[in-house]
Amino acid sequence: MVEQINSKPLVSCIIIFFNAKKQNFFEEAIESIFAQTYENWELLLADDGSTDESTAIALQYAQQYPDKVRYVEHKGHQNRGMSATRNLGIRHAKGEYIAFLDADDLWLPHKLEQQVPILESHPEAAMLYGRTQFWFSWTENNPVNSWNSENGQDDLMTITSAKFDTLIRPTTQLLLFLQNKEIYPCTCSILIRRQVFKDIGGFEEDFRNAHEDMVFHSKVFLKAPVYVSSECWDKYRIHPDSYWRHADMQGKGVEIRRIGHLKYLTWLENYLSEKEIKVPEVWKALKKAQFPYRHPILYRLIRFIHQPKRYLIILATIFWHFLEKPIND
Template identity: 40%
Template sequence: MDASKTPMVSVITCFYKEEKFLEETIQSVVSQSYTHWELILVDDGSPDSSPDIALRYVKAYPDKIIYLQHKNHANKGVCKSRNLGIAHARGEYIAYLDADDVWLANKLENQLTLFDKHPQATVLMEASLYWYSWQGNNHQDVVIEIGAAQNQLYIPPTLMLQLYPLGPGAAPCPSGMMVRRNVHDHILFVEDFIGDTAVYEDQAFLAQIYLNENVYISSAHNNLYRQRPASQVFNVHQDGRYHSVRQYYLEWLKRYLDQYPERDKRIDKLLKKALMPYYYPFTFAVLYTLPSKIKNKVRRVMKRVLNS
C-alpha cells in the first residue's frame, strides 16, 4: 500500500460466531466522520457466516479493511486475536471495537481531538452507553461513566485504586478506548485468559495500563455496548462460575504486581481484601459481610421509624 495512505488509526475487531451483529459493527467504522483509518478484522476461527461478511467488506474497501485469521482457521481466543491485529496495525493510534458493539459516527474524531488537547495522555477512555434498546423499545439504555472524576488526566497507579476490580468505580469498555501505538511496544493482551477466564481479559490489559500509562478519562459516550443474555459474561454469572474466574484473575494480578517491588502499598491492601473471600472466607464474613448486613438492617429499621 502507498505510504501516503498509511492510516492514522488502526481499528481492531476480532470476531467469533458474530454473523448477527458483525455487519452493523463494521458499518459503524465505515461511517466514521474521520476517514483516515484502517479496519483489521481478525477471524478467530468462526464457523458461521461471519468470515463471508468480513471478506465482503474487504472486497468493497480493499485499501482500508484487512482480514486476518489464525493458522488453519483455529480458534485462539480474543487476546491472541487482538494481539495478532496489533502486530499488523500501521496506525499511530489503535482502537478496539468488539464485534457486537457499535460506534457513533464521531467516535474517532472526538478521541483524536482529545489526544491533541492532552499530549501527555497515552491512553484515552470514554463512558459507554449500555445498549439494551437494540432488542426493542421496552428496553432502556443507560450511560455508565468510568468510575473516576470525568474529563481529566490520571497518572499511575491512581486508576488501579479507584476502578473495578479492586476499586469501587466502573471500569471502561474496550470499545470506548484508544491508545497511542507505542503503548503496545510494552503492553499486550494477556493470552493466559481463555475460555471462561476471558471474562477478565480486559481487566488484565487494563491493570497494565493503570500501572504504566497516563490515562485521560472522557465523559463522552460514542460507543454502544450491546447487552445480551447470550454473552459470555452473562453465562459465567448465570452458571455460578464468576467467583472461580475472579479468583483466577486476582491470582494473576498478584503475580504480575511482583514486577513492581516499589508499588503503592495501597494496591496490596486492596488486593488482599479482594482475595480474602477465597483464602479466608470466615475472616472476610466477620470483618466485612456481617457488619454490612447489620448496617443495612439498621438503616431499614431507622427508615421505617422515621416514616411512621
C-alpha cells in the first residue's frame, strides 16, 4: 500500500491502454510518471482488452514495482472503450487526487509537484488543468514529425480558456466549449479530486471514443469551479497511429467528429433535462450549437447570405443575366 510521504496527498495516476505497443510510446508514458519530482503517487495501468504486447509490458511494471504500480483489466479481458476503462481505473484508485495520461502522451517532470499545491490552495476547485503541447516534433533528431514534414507544422499549445491562472465559476467553461469546440482541456492535463467522481459520477460509458472527455468535463463545468492555469505540464503526441490521425488519414475524421459532436450535444440536452438544470445561457448556447444539425439547409443558406462577398456574386449574376437577355421589340 502506498502511504503518505511528508504528509503530501496521494495522487492516483491512471493510464488506460489498448494495443499500445507502438514504437516505445507506452513505456515512455509510464517512465514520464516515474520521472515525476512529486513522489507520492500510485500508477494504475488499465487494460482495455489488449491483444498485443502491451498487456505483458503493463504486467511487468506491476510485478517489478508492486508498491507503486497496479495492473487492472475488465472481466474476461473485454474491450469496453475509453470511458469504461477510465472508470475501471477510478474504482481501483486510492488517492485523494486522480490524474490521467494516455498511453502515447507524456507528462513533464514537474506536473504533479506544481499541480497538487494549486488544488490544495483552492479547496473549492473540483479540478485543475493547464495548456497542452500538441507534440508534432516528437520524432528523434527531427524538428518536425516525419509523417507530417511536408506540412511544416510546428508544435503548438492548446487554448483551454479565455482566462488563465484563476478560479473559474460553473458553466463558464462549458459555454466556451459550446461556442468554440477548440476550447477544451486535454485529459492528460487535468488533476481532479476523487470526491468529484462520487458527487457527479464517472465517465459516460456510451461514449467509447469521441467526446468521452468533454462529456465528463461538462458535468464538472456545470457543478463546480475549476482552476485553469497558463502552464503547460504535458505533451499530446501527434502521430499517424492515434485514433484521430488514423481516422483523418482514412478520410473519415470529419464525419466521425460530426457524429461525435452531435451525440455529445444530444447527451447534454438530455442531461440538462434529467438534472433539471435551467441556466438560460447554457440552453441558449446549446440550441445554437444544435442548429446546424437540426436545420442543415437553413443553416447553409444563412451562412451563404451573411457573407458580404455572396451579395456581390448574386448581384453580378443578376446583372449579367439581364445584360445578356435579348430585348424584344
